[in-house]
Amino acid sequence: MSDRRLEKTSALLDNQIADQQQLASELEALLADEEACQSWQRYALIGQVMRGEAELNQPLDISAQIRNRLAAEPATTGNVVKPKFGQRSARPAANAGGTLVNAASRWLKPAGSIAIAASVAVVAVLSVQQPFVDQGNEAVEPALVTTPFGGRNPVSYNTVIEDNNPSQAELAQQRKLLQAYMRDHQQQLQLSLQERQSEARVESSPTAPVEQQADSNDNN
Amino acid sequence: MTTIKWFILTLVWLFAGSNVLAQEPAEQATSDSVERAENAGMIWFDRMSEALRSLNFEATLVQTQGDRIQPMLWMHGRHTDDLEVELLIHLNGADIRILRLGDHTSYYFQPTDNSYSLQSDVTYGLLPVAFYEKFEQLQPYYQVLAGRGMRVTGRDTQYLRLVSRDNSRYHYSLWVDRESGMLMKMQMMTPQGDVLEQIQLTSFQQRADLPVSLSDLRGVQRPPRLHDSRQVSSAQMGLIPGWMPDGFELQRSNHRYLYETQVAADYFLYSDGLTDVSVYLSEQSEQGLPPLAFEGPESFINTVVNGHSVTVVGKLPLETLRRIAENISTRTTPVN
The missing domain is CATH 2.50.20.10 (Lipoprotein localisation LolA/LolB/LppX)
Structure with a gap:
């Protein structure tokens, strides 16, 4: 099931739909959809558990009951309409524009946590202290090796502190710089892609070179 | 005696011949x-x-x-x-x-x-x-x-x-x-x-x-377009990558500050159409990163050549990055 429909189900459950007409149509859509009914049930259960209201043996799925009720309801109830194809397009244009904006704002709603570029997340996990394999120095200082297991904890009877061990602050600084390189690389790739594409466009459409030219000037 | 000799020779010839004949189609088949x-x-x-x-x-x-x-x-x-x-x-x-x-x-x-x-x-x-x-x-x-x-x-x-x-x-x-x-x-x-x-x-x-x-x-509302930093000049250290794998061509080169840092760098981006690689050259005293290297989805190497920090990033084996980093050379002809 699509995200959008899930969101609608969630909005319904939270009474977030103010517009009566929209509420009616959303409800209708929900009841007609087996999957949506199941997610309603899950959402309701989650809500109840969080509020500490959930009880065992209580029928949680009330959508089936509502559906039966509605079926038994006399046809005079004007609020609930049978779903029709093309109902969406039959709406007035202004209304459609409104739902579009709603959909857009809902789509943009933050869903949590701090954003980091994907590539950066990978780097954060990596330790900066990976030794650079340098064959030249390998055999030079065996006497000073106090950290036999990759330099993690100084395990030594004499507790020799190596001078070249960077401090926590230095490490943090280095890690930051490493991330800066990764992000810079990603950004340059994207800028290069953009540049290539606008070049290709200038070549392919000689009718509109003026605007593109202005654009690339702006870049530099 | 001669007949036997001839017979053997013929056999040898036949055998060798058939061997050659057998080999040719096999090679033909694989290619x-x-x-x-x-x-x-x-x-x-x-x-x-x-x-x-x-x-x-x-x-x-x-x-x-x-x-x-x-x-x-x-x-x-x-x-x-x-x-x-x-x-x-x-x-x-x-x-x-x-x-x-x-x-x-x-x-x-x-x-x-x-x-x-x-x-x-x-x-x-x-x-x-x-x-x-x-x-x-x-x-x-x-x-x-x-x-x-x-x-x-x-x-x-x-x-x-x-x-x-x-x-x-x-x-x-x-x-x-x-x-x-x-x-x-x-x-x-x-x-x-x-x-x-x-x-x-x-x-x-x-x-x-x-x-x-x-x-x-x-x-849906669209965010602003990504633009190049305005503080960009052309590369100025007089150094340039002297070796690249076949097919890598220079896409951009400039001199600017590394993303959100105060580290000034000459920058070169190369691409072969599928893979991209970035090369950064900075003053070692300014950059201060120890020599380090790792291989991954984006490999990374930082090394020092003649007082310059050379940093190479890209989706390439570490061996290739190392060779790029070790072959930074003096630019003979000025670019642009």
Whole structure:
């Protein structure tokens, strides 16, 4: 099931739909959809558990009951309409524009946590202290090796502190710089892609070179 | 006696002759089959690039890099007026969404406010850009070979192996749906065969029309366009990478501050059409990073050459990066 429909189900459950007409149509859509009914049930259960209201043996799925009720309801109830194809397009244009904006704002709603570029997340996990394999120095200082297991904890009877061990602050600084390189690389790739594409466009459409030219000037 | 001698000679000649005869067709057969695999590979690759642009689909996938796993939602389709819509949503961690309408791609990061747009008709961020284009442009440096199929995501797929001709770059394994041409699985690996990154579709639904979830997105607000920093001048240290694997060409070069730092650097970006590599040159005293190197989905090396820090980043084996870093040379002819 699509995200959008899930969101609608969630909005319904939270009474977030103010517009009566929209509420009616959303409800209708929900009841007609087996999957949506199941997610309603899950959402309701989650809500109840969080509020500490959930009880065992209580029928949680009330959508089936509502559906039966509605079926038994006399046809005079004007609020609930049978779903029709093309109902969406039959709406007035202004209304459609409104739902579009709603959909857009809902789509943009933050869903949590701090954003980091994907590539950066990978780097954060990596330790900066990976030794650079340098064959030249390998055999030079065996006497000073106090950290036999990759330099993690100084395990030594004499507790020799190596001078070249960077401090926590230095490490943090280095890690930051490493991330800066990764992000810079990603950004340059994207800028290069953009540049290539606008070049290709200038070549392919000689009718509109003026605007593109202005654009690339702006870049530099 | 002579008859026996002649007999033996004839035998030897016959034997040698038949040996030569037997060898020739065998060699012929292997080069024939390689050629066949290559031709089929190119046809399948082009089919895939076509499918990535034309299919209406809703898919979920898992991208893994080492022990990092990122599930994603991936949707694509075309409006009736041919406008292409593509949407990628990261499902774990930070809410990252990539939305592309035609040649307008936007990257949304929530809740921080650093979203931006790119003018690009390729959705950068999941697959190499070259996968959306015909194989022809990669052919001088890469080879794509069709292998035997396999069942992936419940579908019958064609296996493709994309390798660099000089073995200095990462290789790709691709599994392409025989029915739709859609990419179902991808592995990026070192020339030694260690898998560095994987993409595996976990569900794939092809639709006759644009997926409903994409139909509303025309009204979505778009963030500002990504621009180059204004404090850019041309490279000024008089040094330039002296060696690159075949096919890598200079895309950009400049002198500026590294992203959000005060480290000034000469910068060079090279690309062979599939793989990109960045080279940074800074004063060692200014940069202060110890020599270090690692190999991964983006490999990294930082080393010191004549008092300059040389930093190379790219989707390449560490060995290749090391060779690039060690071959920084004095520029003989000024560029621009």
